[in-house]
Amino acid sequence: MIKVTNISKLYNAGRPNEFIAVRDVTLTVSLGEVTVLKGPSGSGKTTLLGILGCMVRPSSGRISLGDREITSLPERFLTQIRRETFGFIFQQFNLIKGLTALENVMIPAYPTGERYAPLRRRALEILELFNMSHKAAAKVEWLSGGEAQRVAIARALINNPTIIIADEPTAHLDTKLSHEFMVIVRQLREGGKTILIASHDPIVYDSELMTSRIELRDGRVINDGSRS
Amino acid sequence: MPHTLEKQRHILDFTLASLLRRKGKNGALFTVYTLIVFILASVMFFTYALKEEASLVLKGAPEIIVQRTLQGRYAPIPVEYGVKIRGIRGVMGVRPRVWGYYYDPVFLANYTIMAPEGVNLPPGSIALGSGISRMRRAYQGDTISFTGADGKARNFTIARILPEESQLLSADLILMAEGEYREFSGLPPGLASDLTLKVKNPKELATVAEKIVKILPDSRPIIRNEILRTYDALFSWRGGLLIIIMSAALLAFVIFAWDKASGLSAEEKKEIGILKAVGWESSDILFMKFWEGLVISLTSFLAGTILAYFHVFLTSASLFAPVLKGWSVLYPQFQLTPFINPGQIATLFFLTVVPYTVTTIIPSWRAATIDPDSVLRS
Numbered sequence: 028m029i030k031v032t033n034i035s036k037l038y039n040a041g042r043p044n045e046f047i048a049v050r051d052v053t054l055t056v057s058l059g060e061v062t063v064l065k066g067p068s069g070s071g072k073t074t075l076l077g078i079l080g081c082m083v084r085p086s087s088g089r090i091s092l093g094d095r096e097i098t099s100l101p102e103r104f105l106t107q108i109r110r111e112t113f114g115f116i117f118q119q120f121n122l123i124k125g126l127t128a129l130e131n132v133m134i135p136a137y138p139t140g141e142r143y144a145p146l147r148r149r150a151l152e153i154l155e156l157f158n159m160s161h162k163a164a165a166k167v168e169w170l171s172g173g174e175a176q177r178v179a180i181a182r183a184l185i186n187n188p189t190i191i192i193a194d195e196p197t198a199h200l201d202t203k204l205s206h207e208f209m210v211i212v213r214q215l216r217e218g219g220k221t222i223l224i225a226s227h228d229p230i231v232y233d234s235e236l237m238t239s240r241i242e243l244r245d246g247r248v249i250n251d252g253s254r255s
Numbered sequence: 256m257p258h259t260l261e262k263q264r265h266i267l268d269f270t271l272a273s274l275l276r277r278k279g280k281n282g283a284l285f286t287v288y289t290l291i292v293f294i295l296a297s298v299m300f301f302t303y304a305l306k307e308e309a310s311l312v313l314k315g316a317p318e319i320i321v322q323r324t325l326q327g328r329y330a331p332i333p334v335e336y337g338v339k340i341r342g343i344r345g346v347m348g349v350r351p352r353v354w355g356y357y358y359d360p361v362f363l364a365n366y367t368i369m370a371p372e373g374v375n376l377p378p379g380s381i382a383l384g385s386g387i388s389r390m391r392r393a394y395q396g397d398t399i400s401f402t403g404a405d406g407k408a409r410n411f412t413i414a415r416i417l418p419e420e421s422q423l424l425s426a427d428l429i430l431m432a433e434g435e436y437r438e439f440s441g442l443p444p445g446l447a448s449d450l451t452l453k454v455k456n457p458k459e460l461a462t463v464a465e466k467i468v469k470i471l472p473d474s475r476p477i478i479r480n481e482i483l484r485t486y487d488a489l490f491s492w493r494g495g496l497l498i499i500i501m502s503a504a505l506l507a508f509v510i511f512a513w514d515k516a517s518g519l520s521a522e523e524k525k526e527i528g529i530l531k532a533v534g535w536e537s538s539d540i541l542f543m544k545f546w547e548g549l550v551i552s553l554t555s556f557l558a559g560t561i562l563a564y565f566h567v568f569l570t571s572a573s574l575f576a577p578v579l580k581g582w583s584v585l586y587p588q589f590q591l592t593p594f595i596n597p598g599q600i601a602t603l604f605f606l607t608v609v610p611y612t613v614t615t616i617i618p619s620w621r622a623a624t625i626d627p628d629s630v631l632r633s
Binding site for chain 2: 077082083102103106107109110111115117121123124125126130133134135136137138139140141142143182186
């Protein structure tokens, strides 16, 4: 369970371009749920997702992961939590160009010091899950949008995280590929993963897979947890 | 420990892949870096090898040379001085030497003419140093003309060319029979250019020299070690001079390295953001940058050093020889024996690898502290 209490995030504090991305948000994400954060651009979805995923430090408020208060943990511990607990799927996929699909999948596991052979085997198995093992040796810049996203999902799963976080995962996909993505979300949910998605794509937030929908506007939660 | 090693191996693997992905930037850095190491290593190798060579050659030189001074300047020495010197305790033998310089106005070069005792040359013949032979295109059997002290030209037959091995000393050398040389140079009988001494105990050299000055106040004894020290100082000075000139290049390199290492492209920044977002710690990024710096600096160091080795010991330092060997027109053509001092390699390492590493620490730290959420906001 991730719980955030009275969370606010202020960017560029004290400067002329200061703005509040998230204002006084309190919410809880339970394990095993598929939660979508919906709202227009600039509503604070991505920032809130970053805070929930221990990637962004809030300016005020508290965050708990399970029974553990993690708000003021040093960067090093937050990184460890991020690596072990969360798998990230970014809007632009954010794969590292020049490297192969397999290498990209393995990258989050490098700091764990796992031996190369079993790590490689595991990465190939995950790629196989998404029918991508035949592209393992291909450089990521040669992949299509759908293939690149499947590699990004495989990368998010390499450290076997409990929670998958996806930021606008269908923003660069056509309708067919967006539906394919939702099929993968279903697989992940069936595999026991907790999933948090920020999206303003109806294919995602109207999907029957969503167990919780949180609507944001101007950094505030305007509709919390319409459960399906 | 295996866990840590494996982690470092992964980071190193990633770093090598990253370096290969940015061939242009890293290739330029590697090239400039290698060039700097090459220049510094060439100067160091060459100066050291030359000093070693000179000291080896001088090992066979006389222990003391006695010259005469007149009005504070060098002057021919009376042969009879030798008799007085021979009387000093510890002096085993005294030999007069007859030699001098000859300026060739056509080739603007100075030659050394020697008339060694017992030189085996037919009348009217000389032995010619390979440098002069090469320059004047005069070979065995040819006739060569020199102008004597009386202004008259004299023809000599070249009996032989001096062997190449002794080029450092013999490139500009002409050997002549003593009588012919005296006639050619105008050196009267009873005078010699200098006297060479053999001393029984090397520890007594300074004492013998003192005694010579006492008996013959117009004499100037030169101990072999003094010559060695002069060579050492001369070559170190020239080497140092070149390094000072090159320090401008070194500074330019530091600026270049700083620029290359600190000027993270948008793509690199994004990549570091991705790595941090997916779970790499700042220390992992620092390690990555450390490996990157080490790979570049070590490979450049090795490449530069190896190139310098070939340059100095196989091509006789063709690029810097004019500055380091001297200003003579007759540069000896010889291959130096590879003498390498481990201390020099260590100095070179600290002159190149350490400044690079230090220069790139701050930019690396800046790169390592990029916020992971920069990936989300991009």
